[in-house]
Amino acid sequence: MANKANIKADNRPIDRILSPFQEFFHQEASSGILLFIATLLALGWANSPWADSYMTFWHMNISFNFGGFGLSKDLLHWINDGLMAVFFFVVGLEIKREILVGELASPRKAVLPIVAAVGGMVVPAAFYLLFNPSGDAQAGWGIPMATDIAFALGVLSLLGKRVPLSLKIFLTAVAIVDDLGAVLVIALFYTFEILWPSLFVAAVFLIALIVTNRLGVRKPLVYAILGFGLWVAFLQSGIHATIAGVLLAMTIPVRTRINTEEFINNTGFFLEEFQSHGRSGESVLTNKSQRAAIQAIEITAEHAQTPLQRLEHALHPVVSNFIMPVFALANAGVIISGDFFASIGKPVTIGVMAGLIFGKQLGIFSASFLAVKMGWSDLPAGMTWKRLYGLSWLAGIGFTMSLFIASLAFDGSQFLSLAKVGILIASLISGIVGAVILGGSKK
Numbered sequence: 053m054a055n056k057a058n059i060k061a062d063n064r065p066i067d068r069i070l071s072p073f074q075e076f077f078h079q080e081a082s083s084g085i086l087l088f089i090a091t092l093l094a095l096g097w098a099n100s101p102w103a104d105s106y107m108t109f110w111h112m113n114i115s116f117n118f119g120g121f122g123l124s125k126d127l128l129h130w131i132n133d134g135l136m137a138v139f140f141f142v143v144g145l146e147i148k149r150e151i152l153v154g155e156l157a158s159p160r161k162a163v164l165p166i167v168a169a170v171g172g173m174v175v176p177a178a179f180y181l182l183f184n185p186s187g188d189a190q191a192g193w194g195i196p197m198a199t200d201i202a203f204a205l206g207v208l209s210l211l212g213k214r215v216p217l218s219l220k221i222f223l224t225a226v227a228i229v230d231d232l233g234a235v236l237v238i239a240l241f242y243t244f245e246i247l248w249p250s251l252f253v254a255a256v257f258l259i260a261l262i263v264t265n266r267l268g269v270r271k272p273l274v275y276a277i278l279g280f281g282l283w284v285a286f287l288q289s290g291i292h293a294t295i296a297g298v299l300l301a302m303t304i305p306v307r308t309r310i311n312t313e314e315f316i317n318n319t320g321f322f323l324e325e326f327q328s329h330g331r332s333g334e335s336v337l338t339n340k341s342q343r344a345a346i347q348a349i350e351i352t353a354e355h356a357q358t359p360l361q362r363l364e365h366a367l368h369p370v371v372s373n374f375i376m377p378v379f380a381l382a383n384a385g386v387i388i389s390g391d392f393f394a395s396i397g398k399p400v401t402i403g404v405m406a407g408l409i410f411g412k413q414l415g416i417f418s419a420s421f422l423a424v425k426m427g428w429s430d431l432p433a434g435m436t437w438k439r440l441y442g443l444s445w446l447a448g449i450g451f452t453m454s455l456f457i458a459s460l461a462f463d464g465s466q467f468l469s470l471a472k473v474g475i476l477i478a479s480l481i482s483g484i485v486g487a488v489i490l491g492g493s494k495k
Contacts, residue, residue: 082206082372082373083202083205083206083372083373083376083377084202084203084204084205084206084207084209084210085206086372086373086376086377087200087202087203087206087376087377087380087451087452088203088206089377090377090378090380090381090384091380091381091384091451091476093381094106094380094381094382094383094384094385095384095385095386095388097385098385098386098387099387099388099389103387106385107385109127110126110127110128110131110382111126111127111128112126112127113125113126114126114127114130123284123287127382128382128383131378131379131382132379132382132383132456132459133287133292133293133294134283134293135375135378135379136294136297136375136379136456137283137293137294137296137297138297138367138370138371138375139294139297139371139375139376139379140235140294140295140297140298140301141279141297141298141300141301141367142297142301142364142367142368142371143228143231143235143297143298143301144235144297144298144299144300144301144302145301145304145360145363145364145367146228146231146364147228147231147232147298147301148301148302148304148306148360149306149360149361149364150225150228152306154225155221155222155224155225156225156228156229160428160429160430161429162225163423163428163429164222164420164423164424164428164429164430164431164432165222165225165226165228165229166229167419167420167422167423167428167429168226168229168416168419168420168423168444169226169227169229169230169233169416170229170233170419171415171416171418171419171420172197172199172226172230172411172412172415172416172419172444172447173197173230173233173415174415175407175411175412175414175415175418176196176197176407176408176411176412176415177193177194177196177197177407177411178411179196179403179406179407179410179411180192180193180195180196180403180404180406180407180411181193181403182403182406183399183400183402183403183406184399184400184403188465188467189399189400189403189467191461191462192400192403192404192458192461192462192467192471194234194237194238194241194242194457194461195404195407195450195454195457195458195461195471195474195475196403196404196406196407196408196411196412196450196454196478197230197233197234197237197407197457198230198234198450198452198453198454198456198457199226199227199230199412199447199448199449199450199453200449200450200451200452200453200454200479201223201224201227201228201231202372202376202452203449203451203452203479203483204223204227204446204447204449204483204486205220205223205224207446207449207483207486207487208220208223208446208490210487211487211490211491214490214491215439215490216433216434216435217434218432218433218434218435219432219434219435219439219443219490221432222432222435222443223443223446223447226416226443226447227447230447230453231453234453234457235294235295235298237457238292238294238295238457238460239291239292239295242292242457242460242461243290243291243292244290245290246289246290246291247288247289247290248289250285250286250288250289250290251285251286251289251290251291253281253285253288254282254285254286254289254291254296257278257279257281257282257285258282258299258303260278261275261278261279261282261299261300261303262303264278264303265303265304265305268305269305270305270309270359272359272362272363275300275303275304275359278300279296279297279300282296282299282300283296283297283300292460301360304359304360304363305358305359305360306358306359306360307358308355308356308357308358309355309356310352310355310356312356314356315352315353315355315356318348318352319349319352319353322345322348322349322352323345323349325341325344325345325348326341326342326345326346326349329341329342329345330342376452379452379455379456380451380452380455383455383456383459383472384455384472384476386469386472386473386476387469392473395469395470395473396473396477398470400467400470400471400474401470401471401473401474401477402474403474404450404454404458404470404471404474404475404478405474405477405478405481407478408448408449408450408454408474408475408478408479408482409448409478409481409482412444412445412447412448412482413441413444413445413447413448413482414444415444416440416443416444416447417440417441417444420440420444421437438489439490441489442486442489442490443486443490444486445482445485445486445489446482446483446486446487446490447482448478448479448481448482448483448486449479449482449483449486450475450478450479451475451476451479454471454475454479455472455475458471458472458475
């Protein structure tokens with residue numbers, strides 16, 4: 053019956069039009085494909101006859117006024133400070149979920165991705181500092197530490213069944229620890245001035261969020277209002293506003309109101325109520341009792357889920373298919389000219405490329421090898437050393453996170469364009485080599 057209903061629904065004109073798009077946006081590879089398209093658009097725009105409009109557009113000023121309080125930034129900063137705060141909020145939800153019930157919940161299972169991620173952060177940073185040991189360029193050491201999970205998973209998805217599910221799970225776990233490391237690096241090393249009054253206000257909002265959680269409040273709107281206050285306070289404090297997104301995620305409840313047995317019993321009861329109060333073919337619109345039963349089932353389903361689950365499920369497509377491509381479009385516009393090729397030989401560019409291409413694979417693979425040989429952990433089912441080596445190459449796709457950290461390290465500096473060149477080249481090489489290794493790996 054359900055299949056017939058679905059077929060009937062899909063025959064509507066609007067469903068036939070939207071179905072290909074809905075299918076695309078539900079695929080794992082969609083985010084990576086959209087990121088790639090956004091990058092090409094950014095590069096094309098920045099190198100077109102309308103190149104001046106690229107910079108003009110992203111640097112146009114946008115102001116908001118709330119009574120006597122106002123915020124004024126250019127569009128690029130609204131994206132990097134605002135939309136990326138939502139991105140880091142979802143990252144925070146993923147970190148919390150993984151620690152509670154995911155790959156990081158079991159100490160023995162968590163050891164391997166944690167050790168791999170740490171190796172994949174420390175070694176790339178060391179490679180970068182090898183070429184930029186001092187001066188203003190030294191600040192870019194955090195750039196090659198990052199991994200773009202959307203791009204990396206997109207590559208894995210394109211390889212299809214040649215890549216077992218365990219590889220995707222492991223790469224996701226490594227990337228989540230990597231993201232947590234990036235958050236700490238941003239908070240500790242890319243904060244140059246702290247305004248303590250604003251930080252005090254942020255602390256008040258954070259305490260209010262914790263109290264709200266402890267009181268059992270589950271309405272997303274309450275957390276959104278308090279979270280917005282937390283974000284504004286961080287925006288004014290000198291600590292990057294994206295940290296507010298992670299802290300907000302840590303306060304989102306992870307408890308359900310009813311357990312599995314209660315959900316089954318309640319849903320069964322309301323389904324019987326629905327069936328007993330209507331005749332076949334009768335419109336639900338005219339049946340008050342059936343409408344009440346449907347609403348009760350909706351409330352029951354909501355109570356059986358955690359707010360963290362619902363928010364992550366709702367926001368993940370928005371982040372993957374909108375926020376990250378917009379960020380790429382705004383930040384990946386590098387002018388390709390004689391200066392572009394000359395910049396490849398600059399220490400900043402070489403440091404970024406060396407860190408992402410060589411540092412990532414060496415750090416992740418060697419740290420994982422050490423953890424397994426020392427008996428701290430085991431390779432996941434379906435994982436081989438060749439596949440792990442291929443994954444360590446894919447982790448060199450820094451892209452979104454690397455561009456973000458570069459914008460913090462070199463905001464307004466001549467080094468920013470050099471770092472972007474290194475990120476684009478290294479991410480392309482890492483993705484191709486990783487795909488070739490994994491694509492030819494049968495076991």
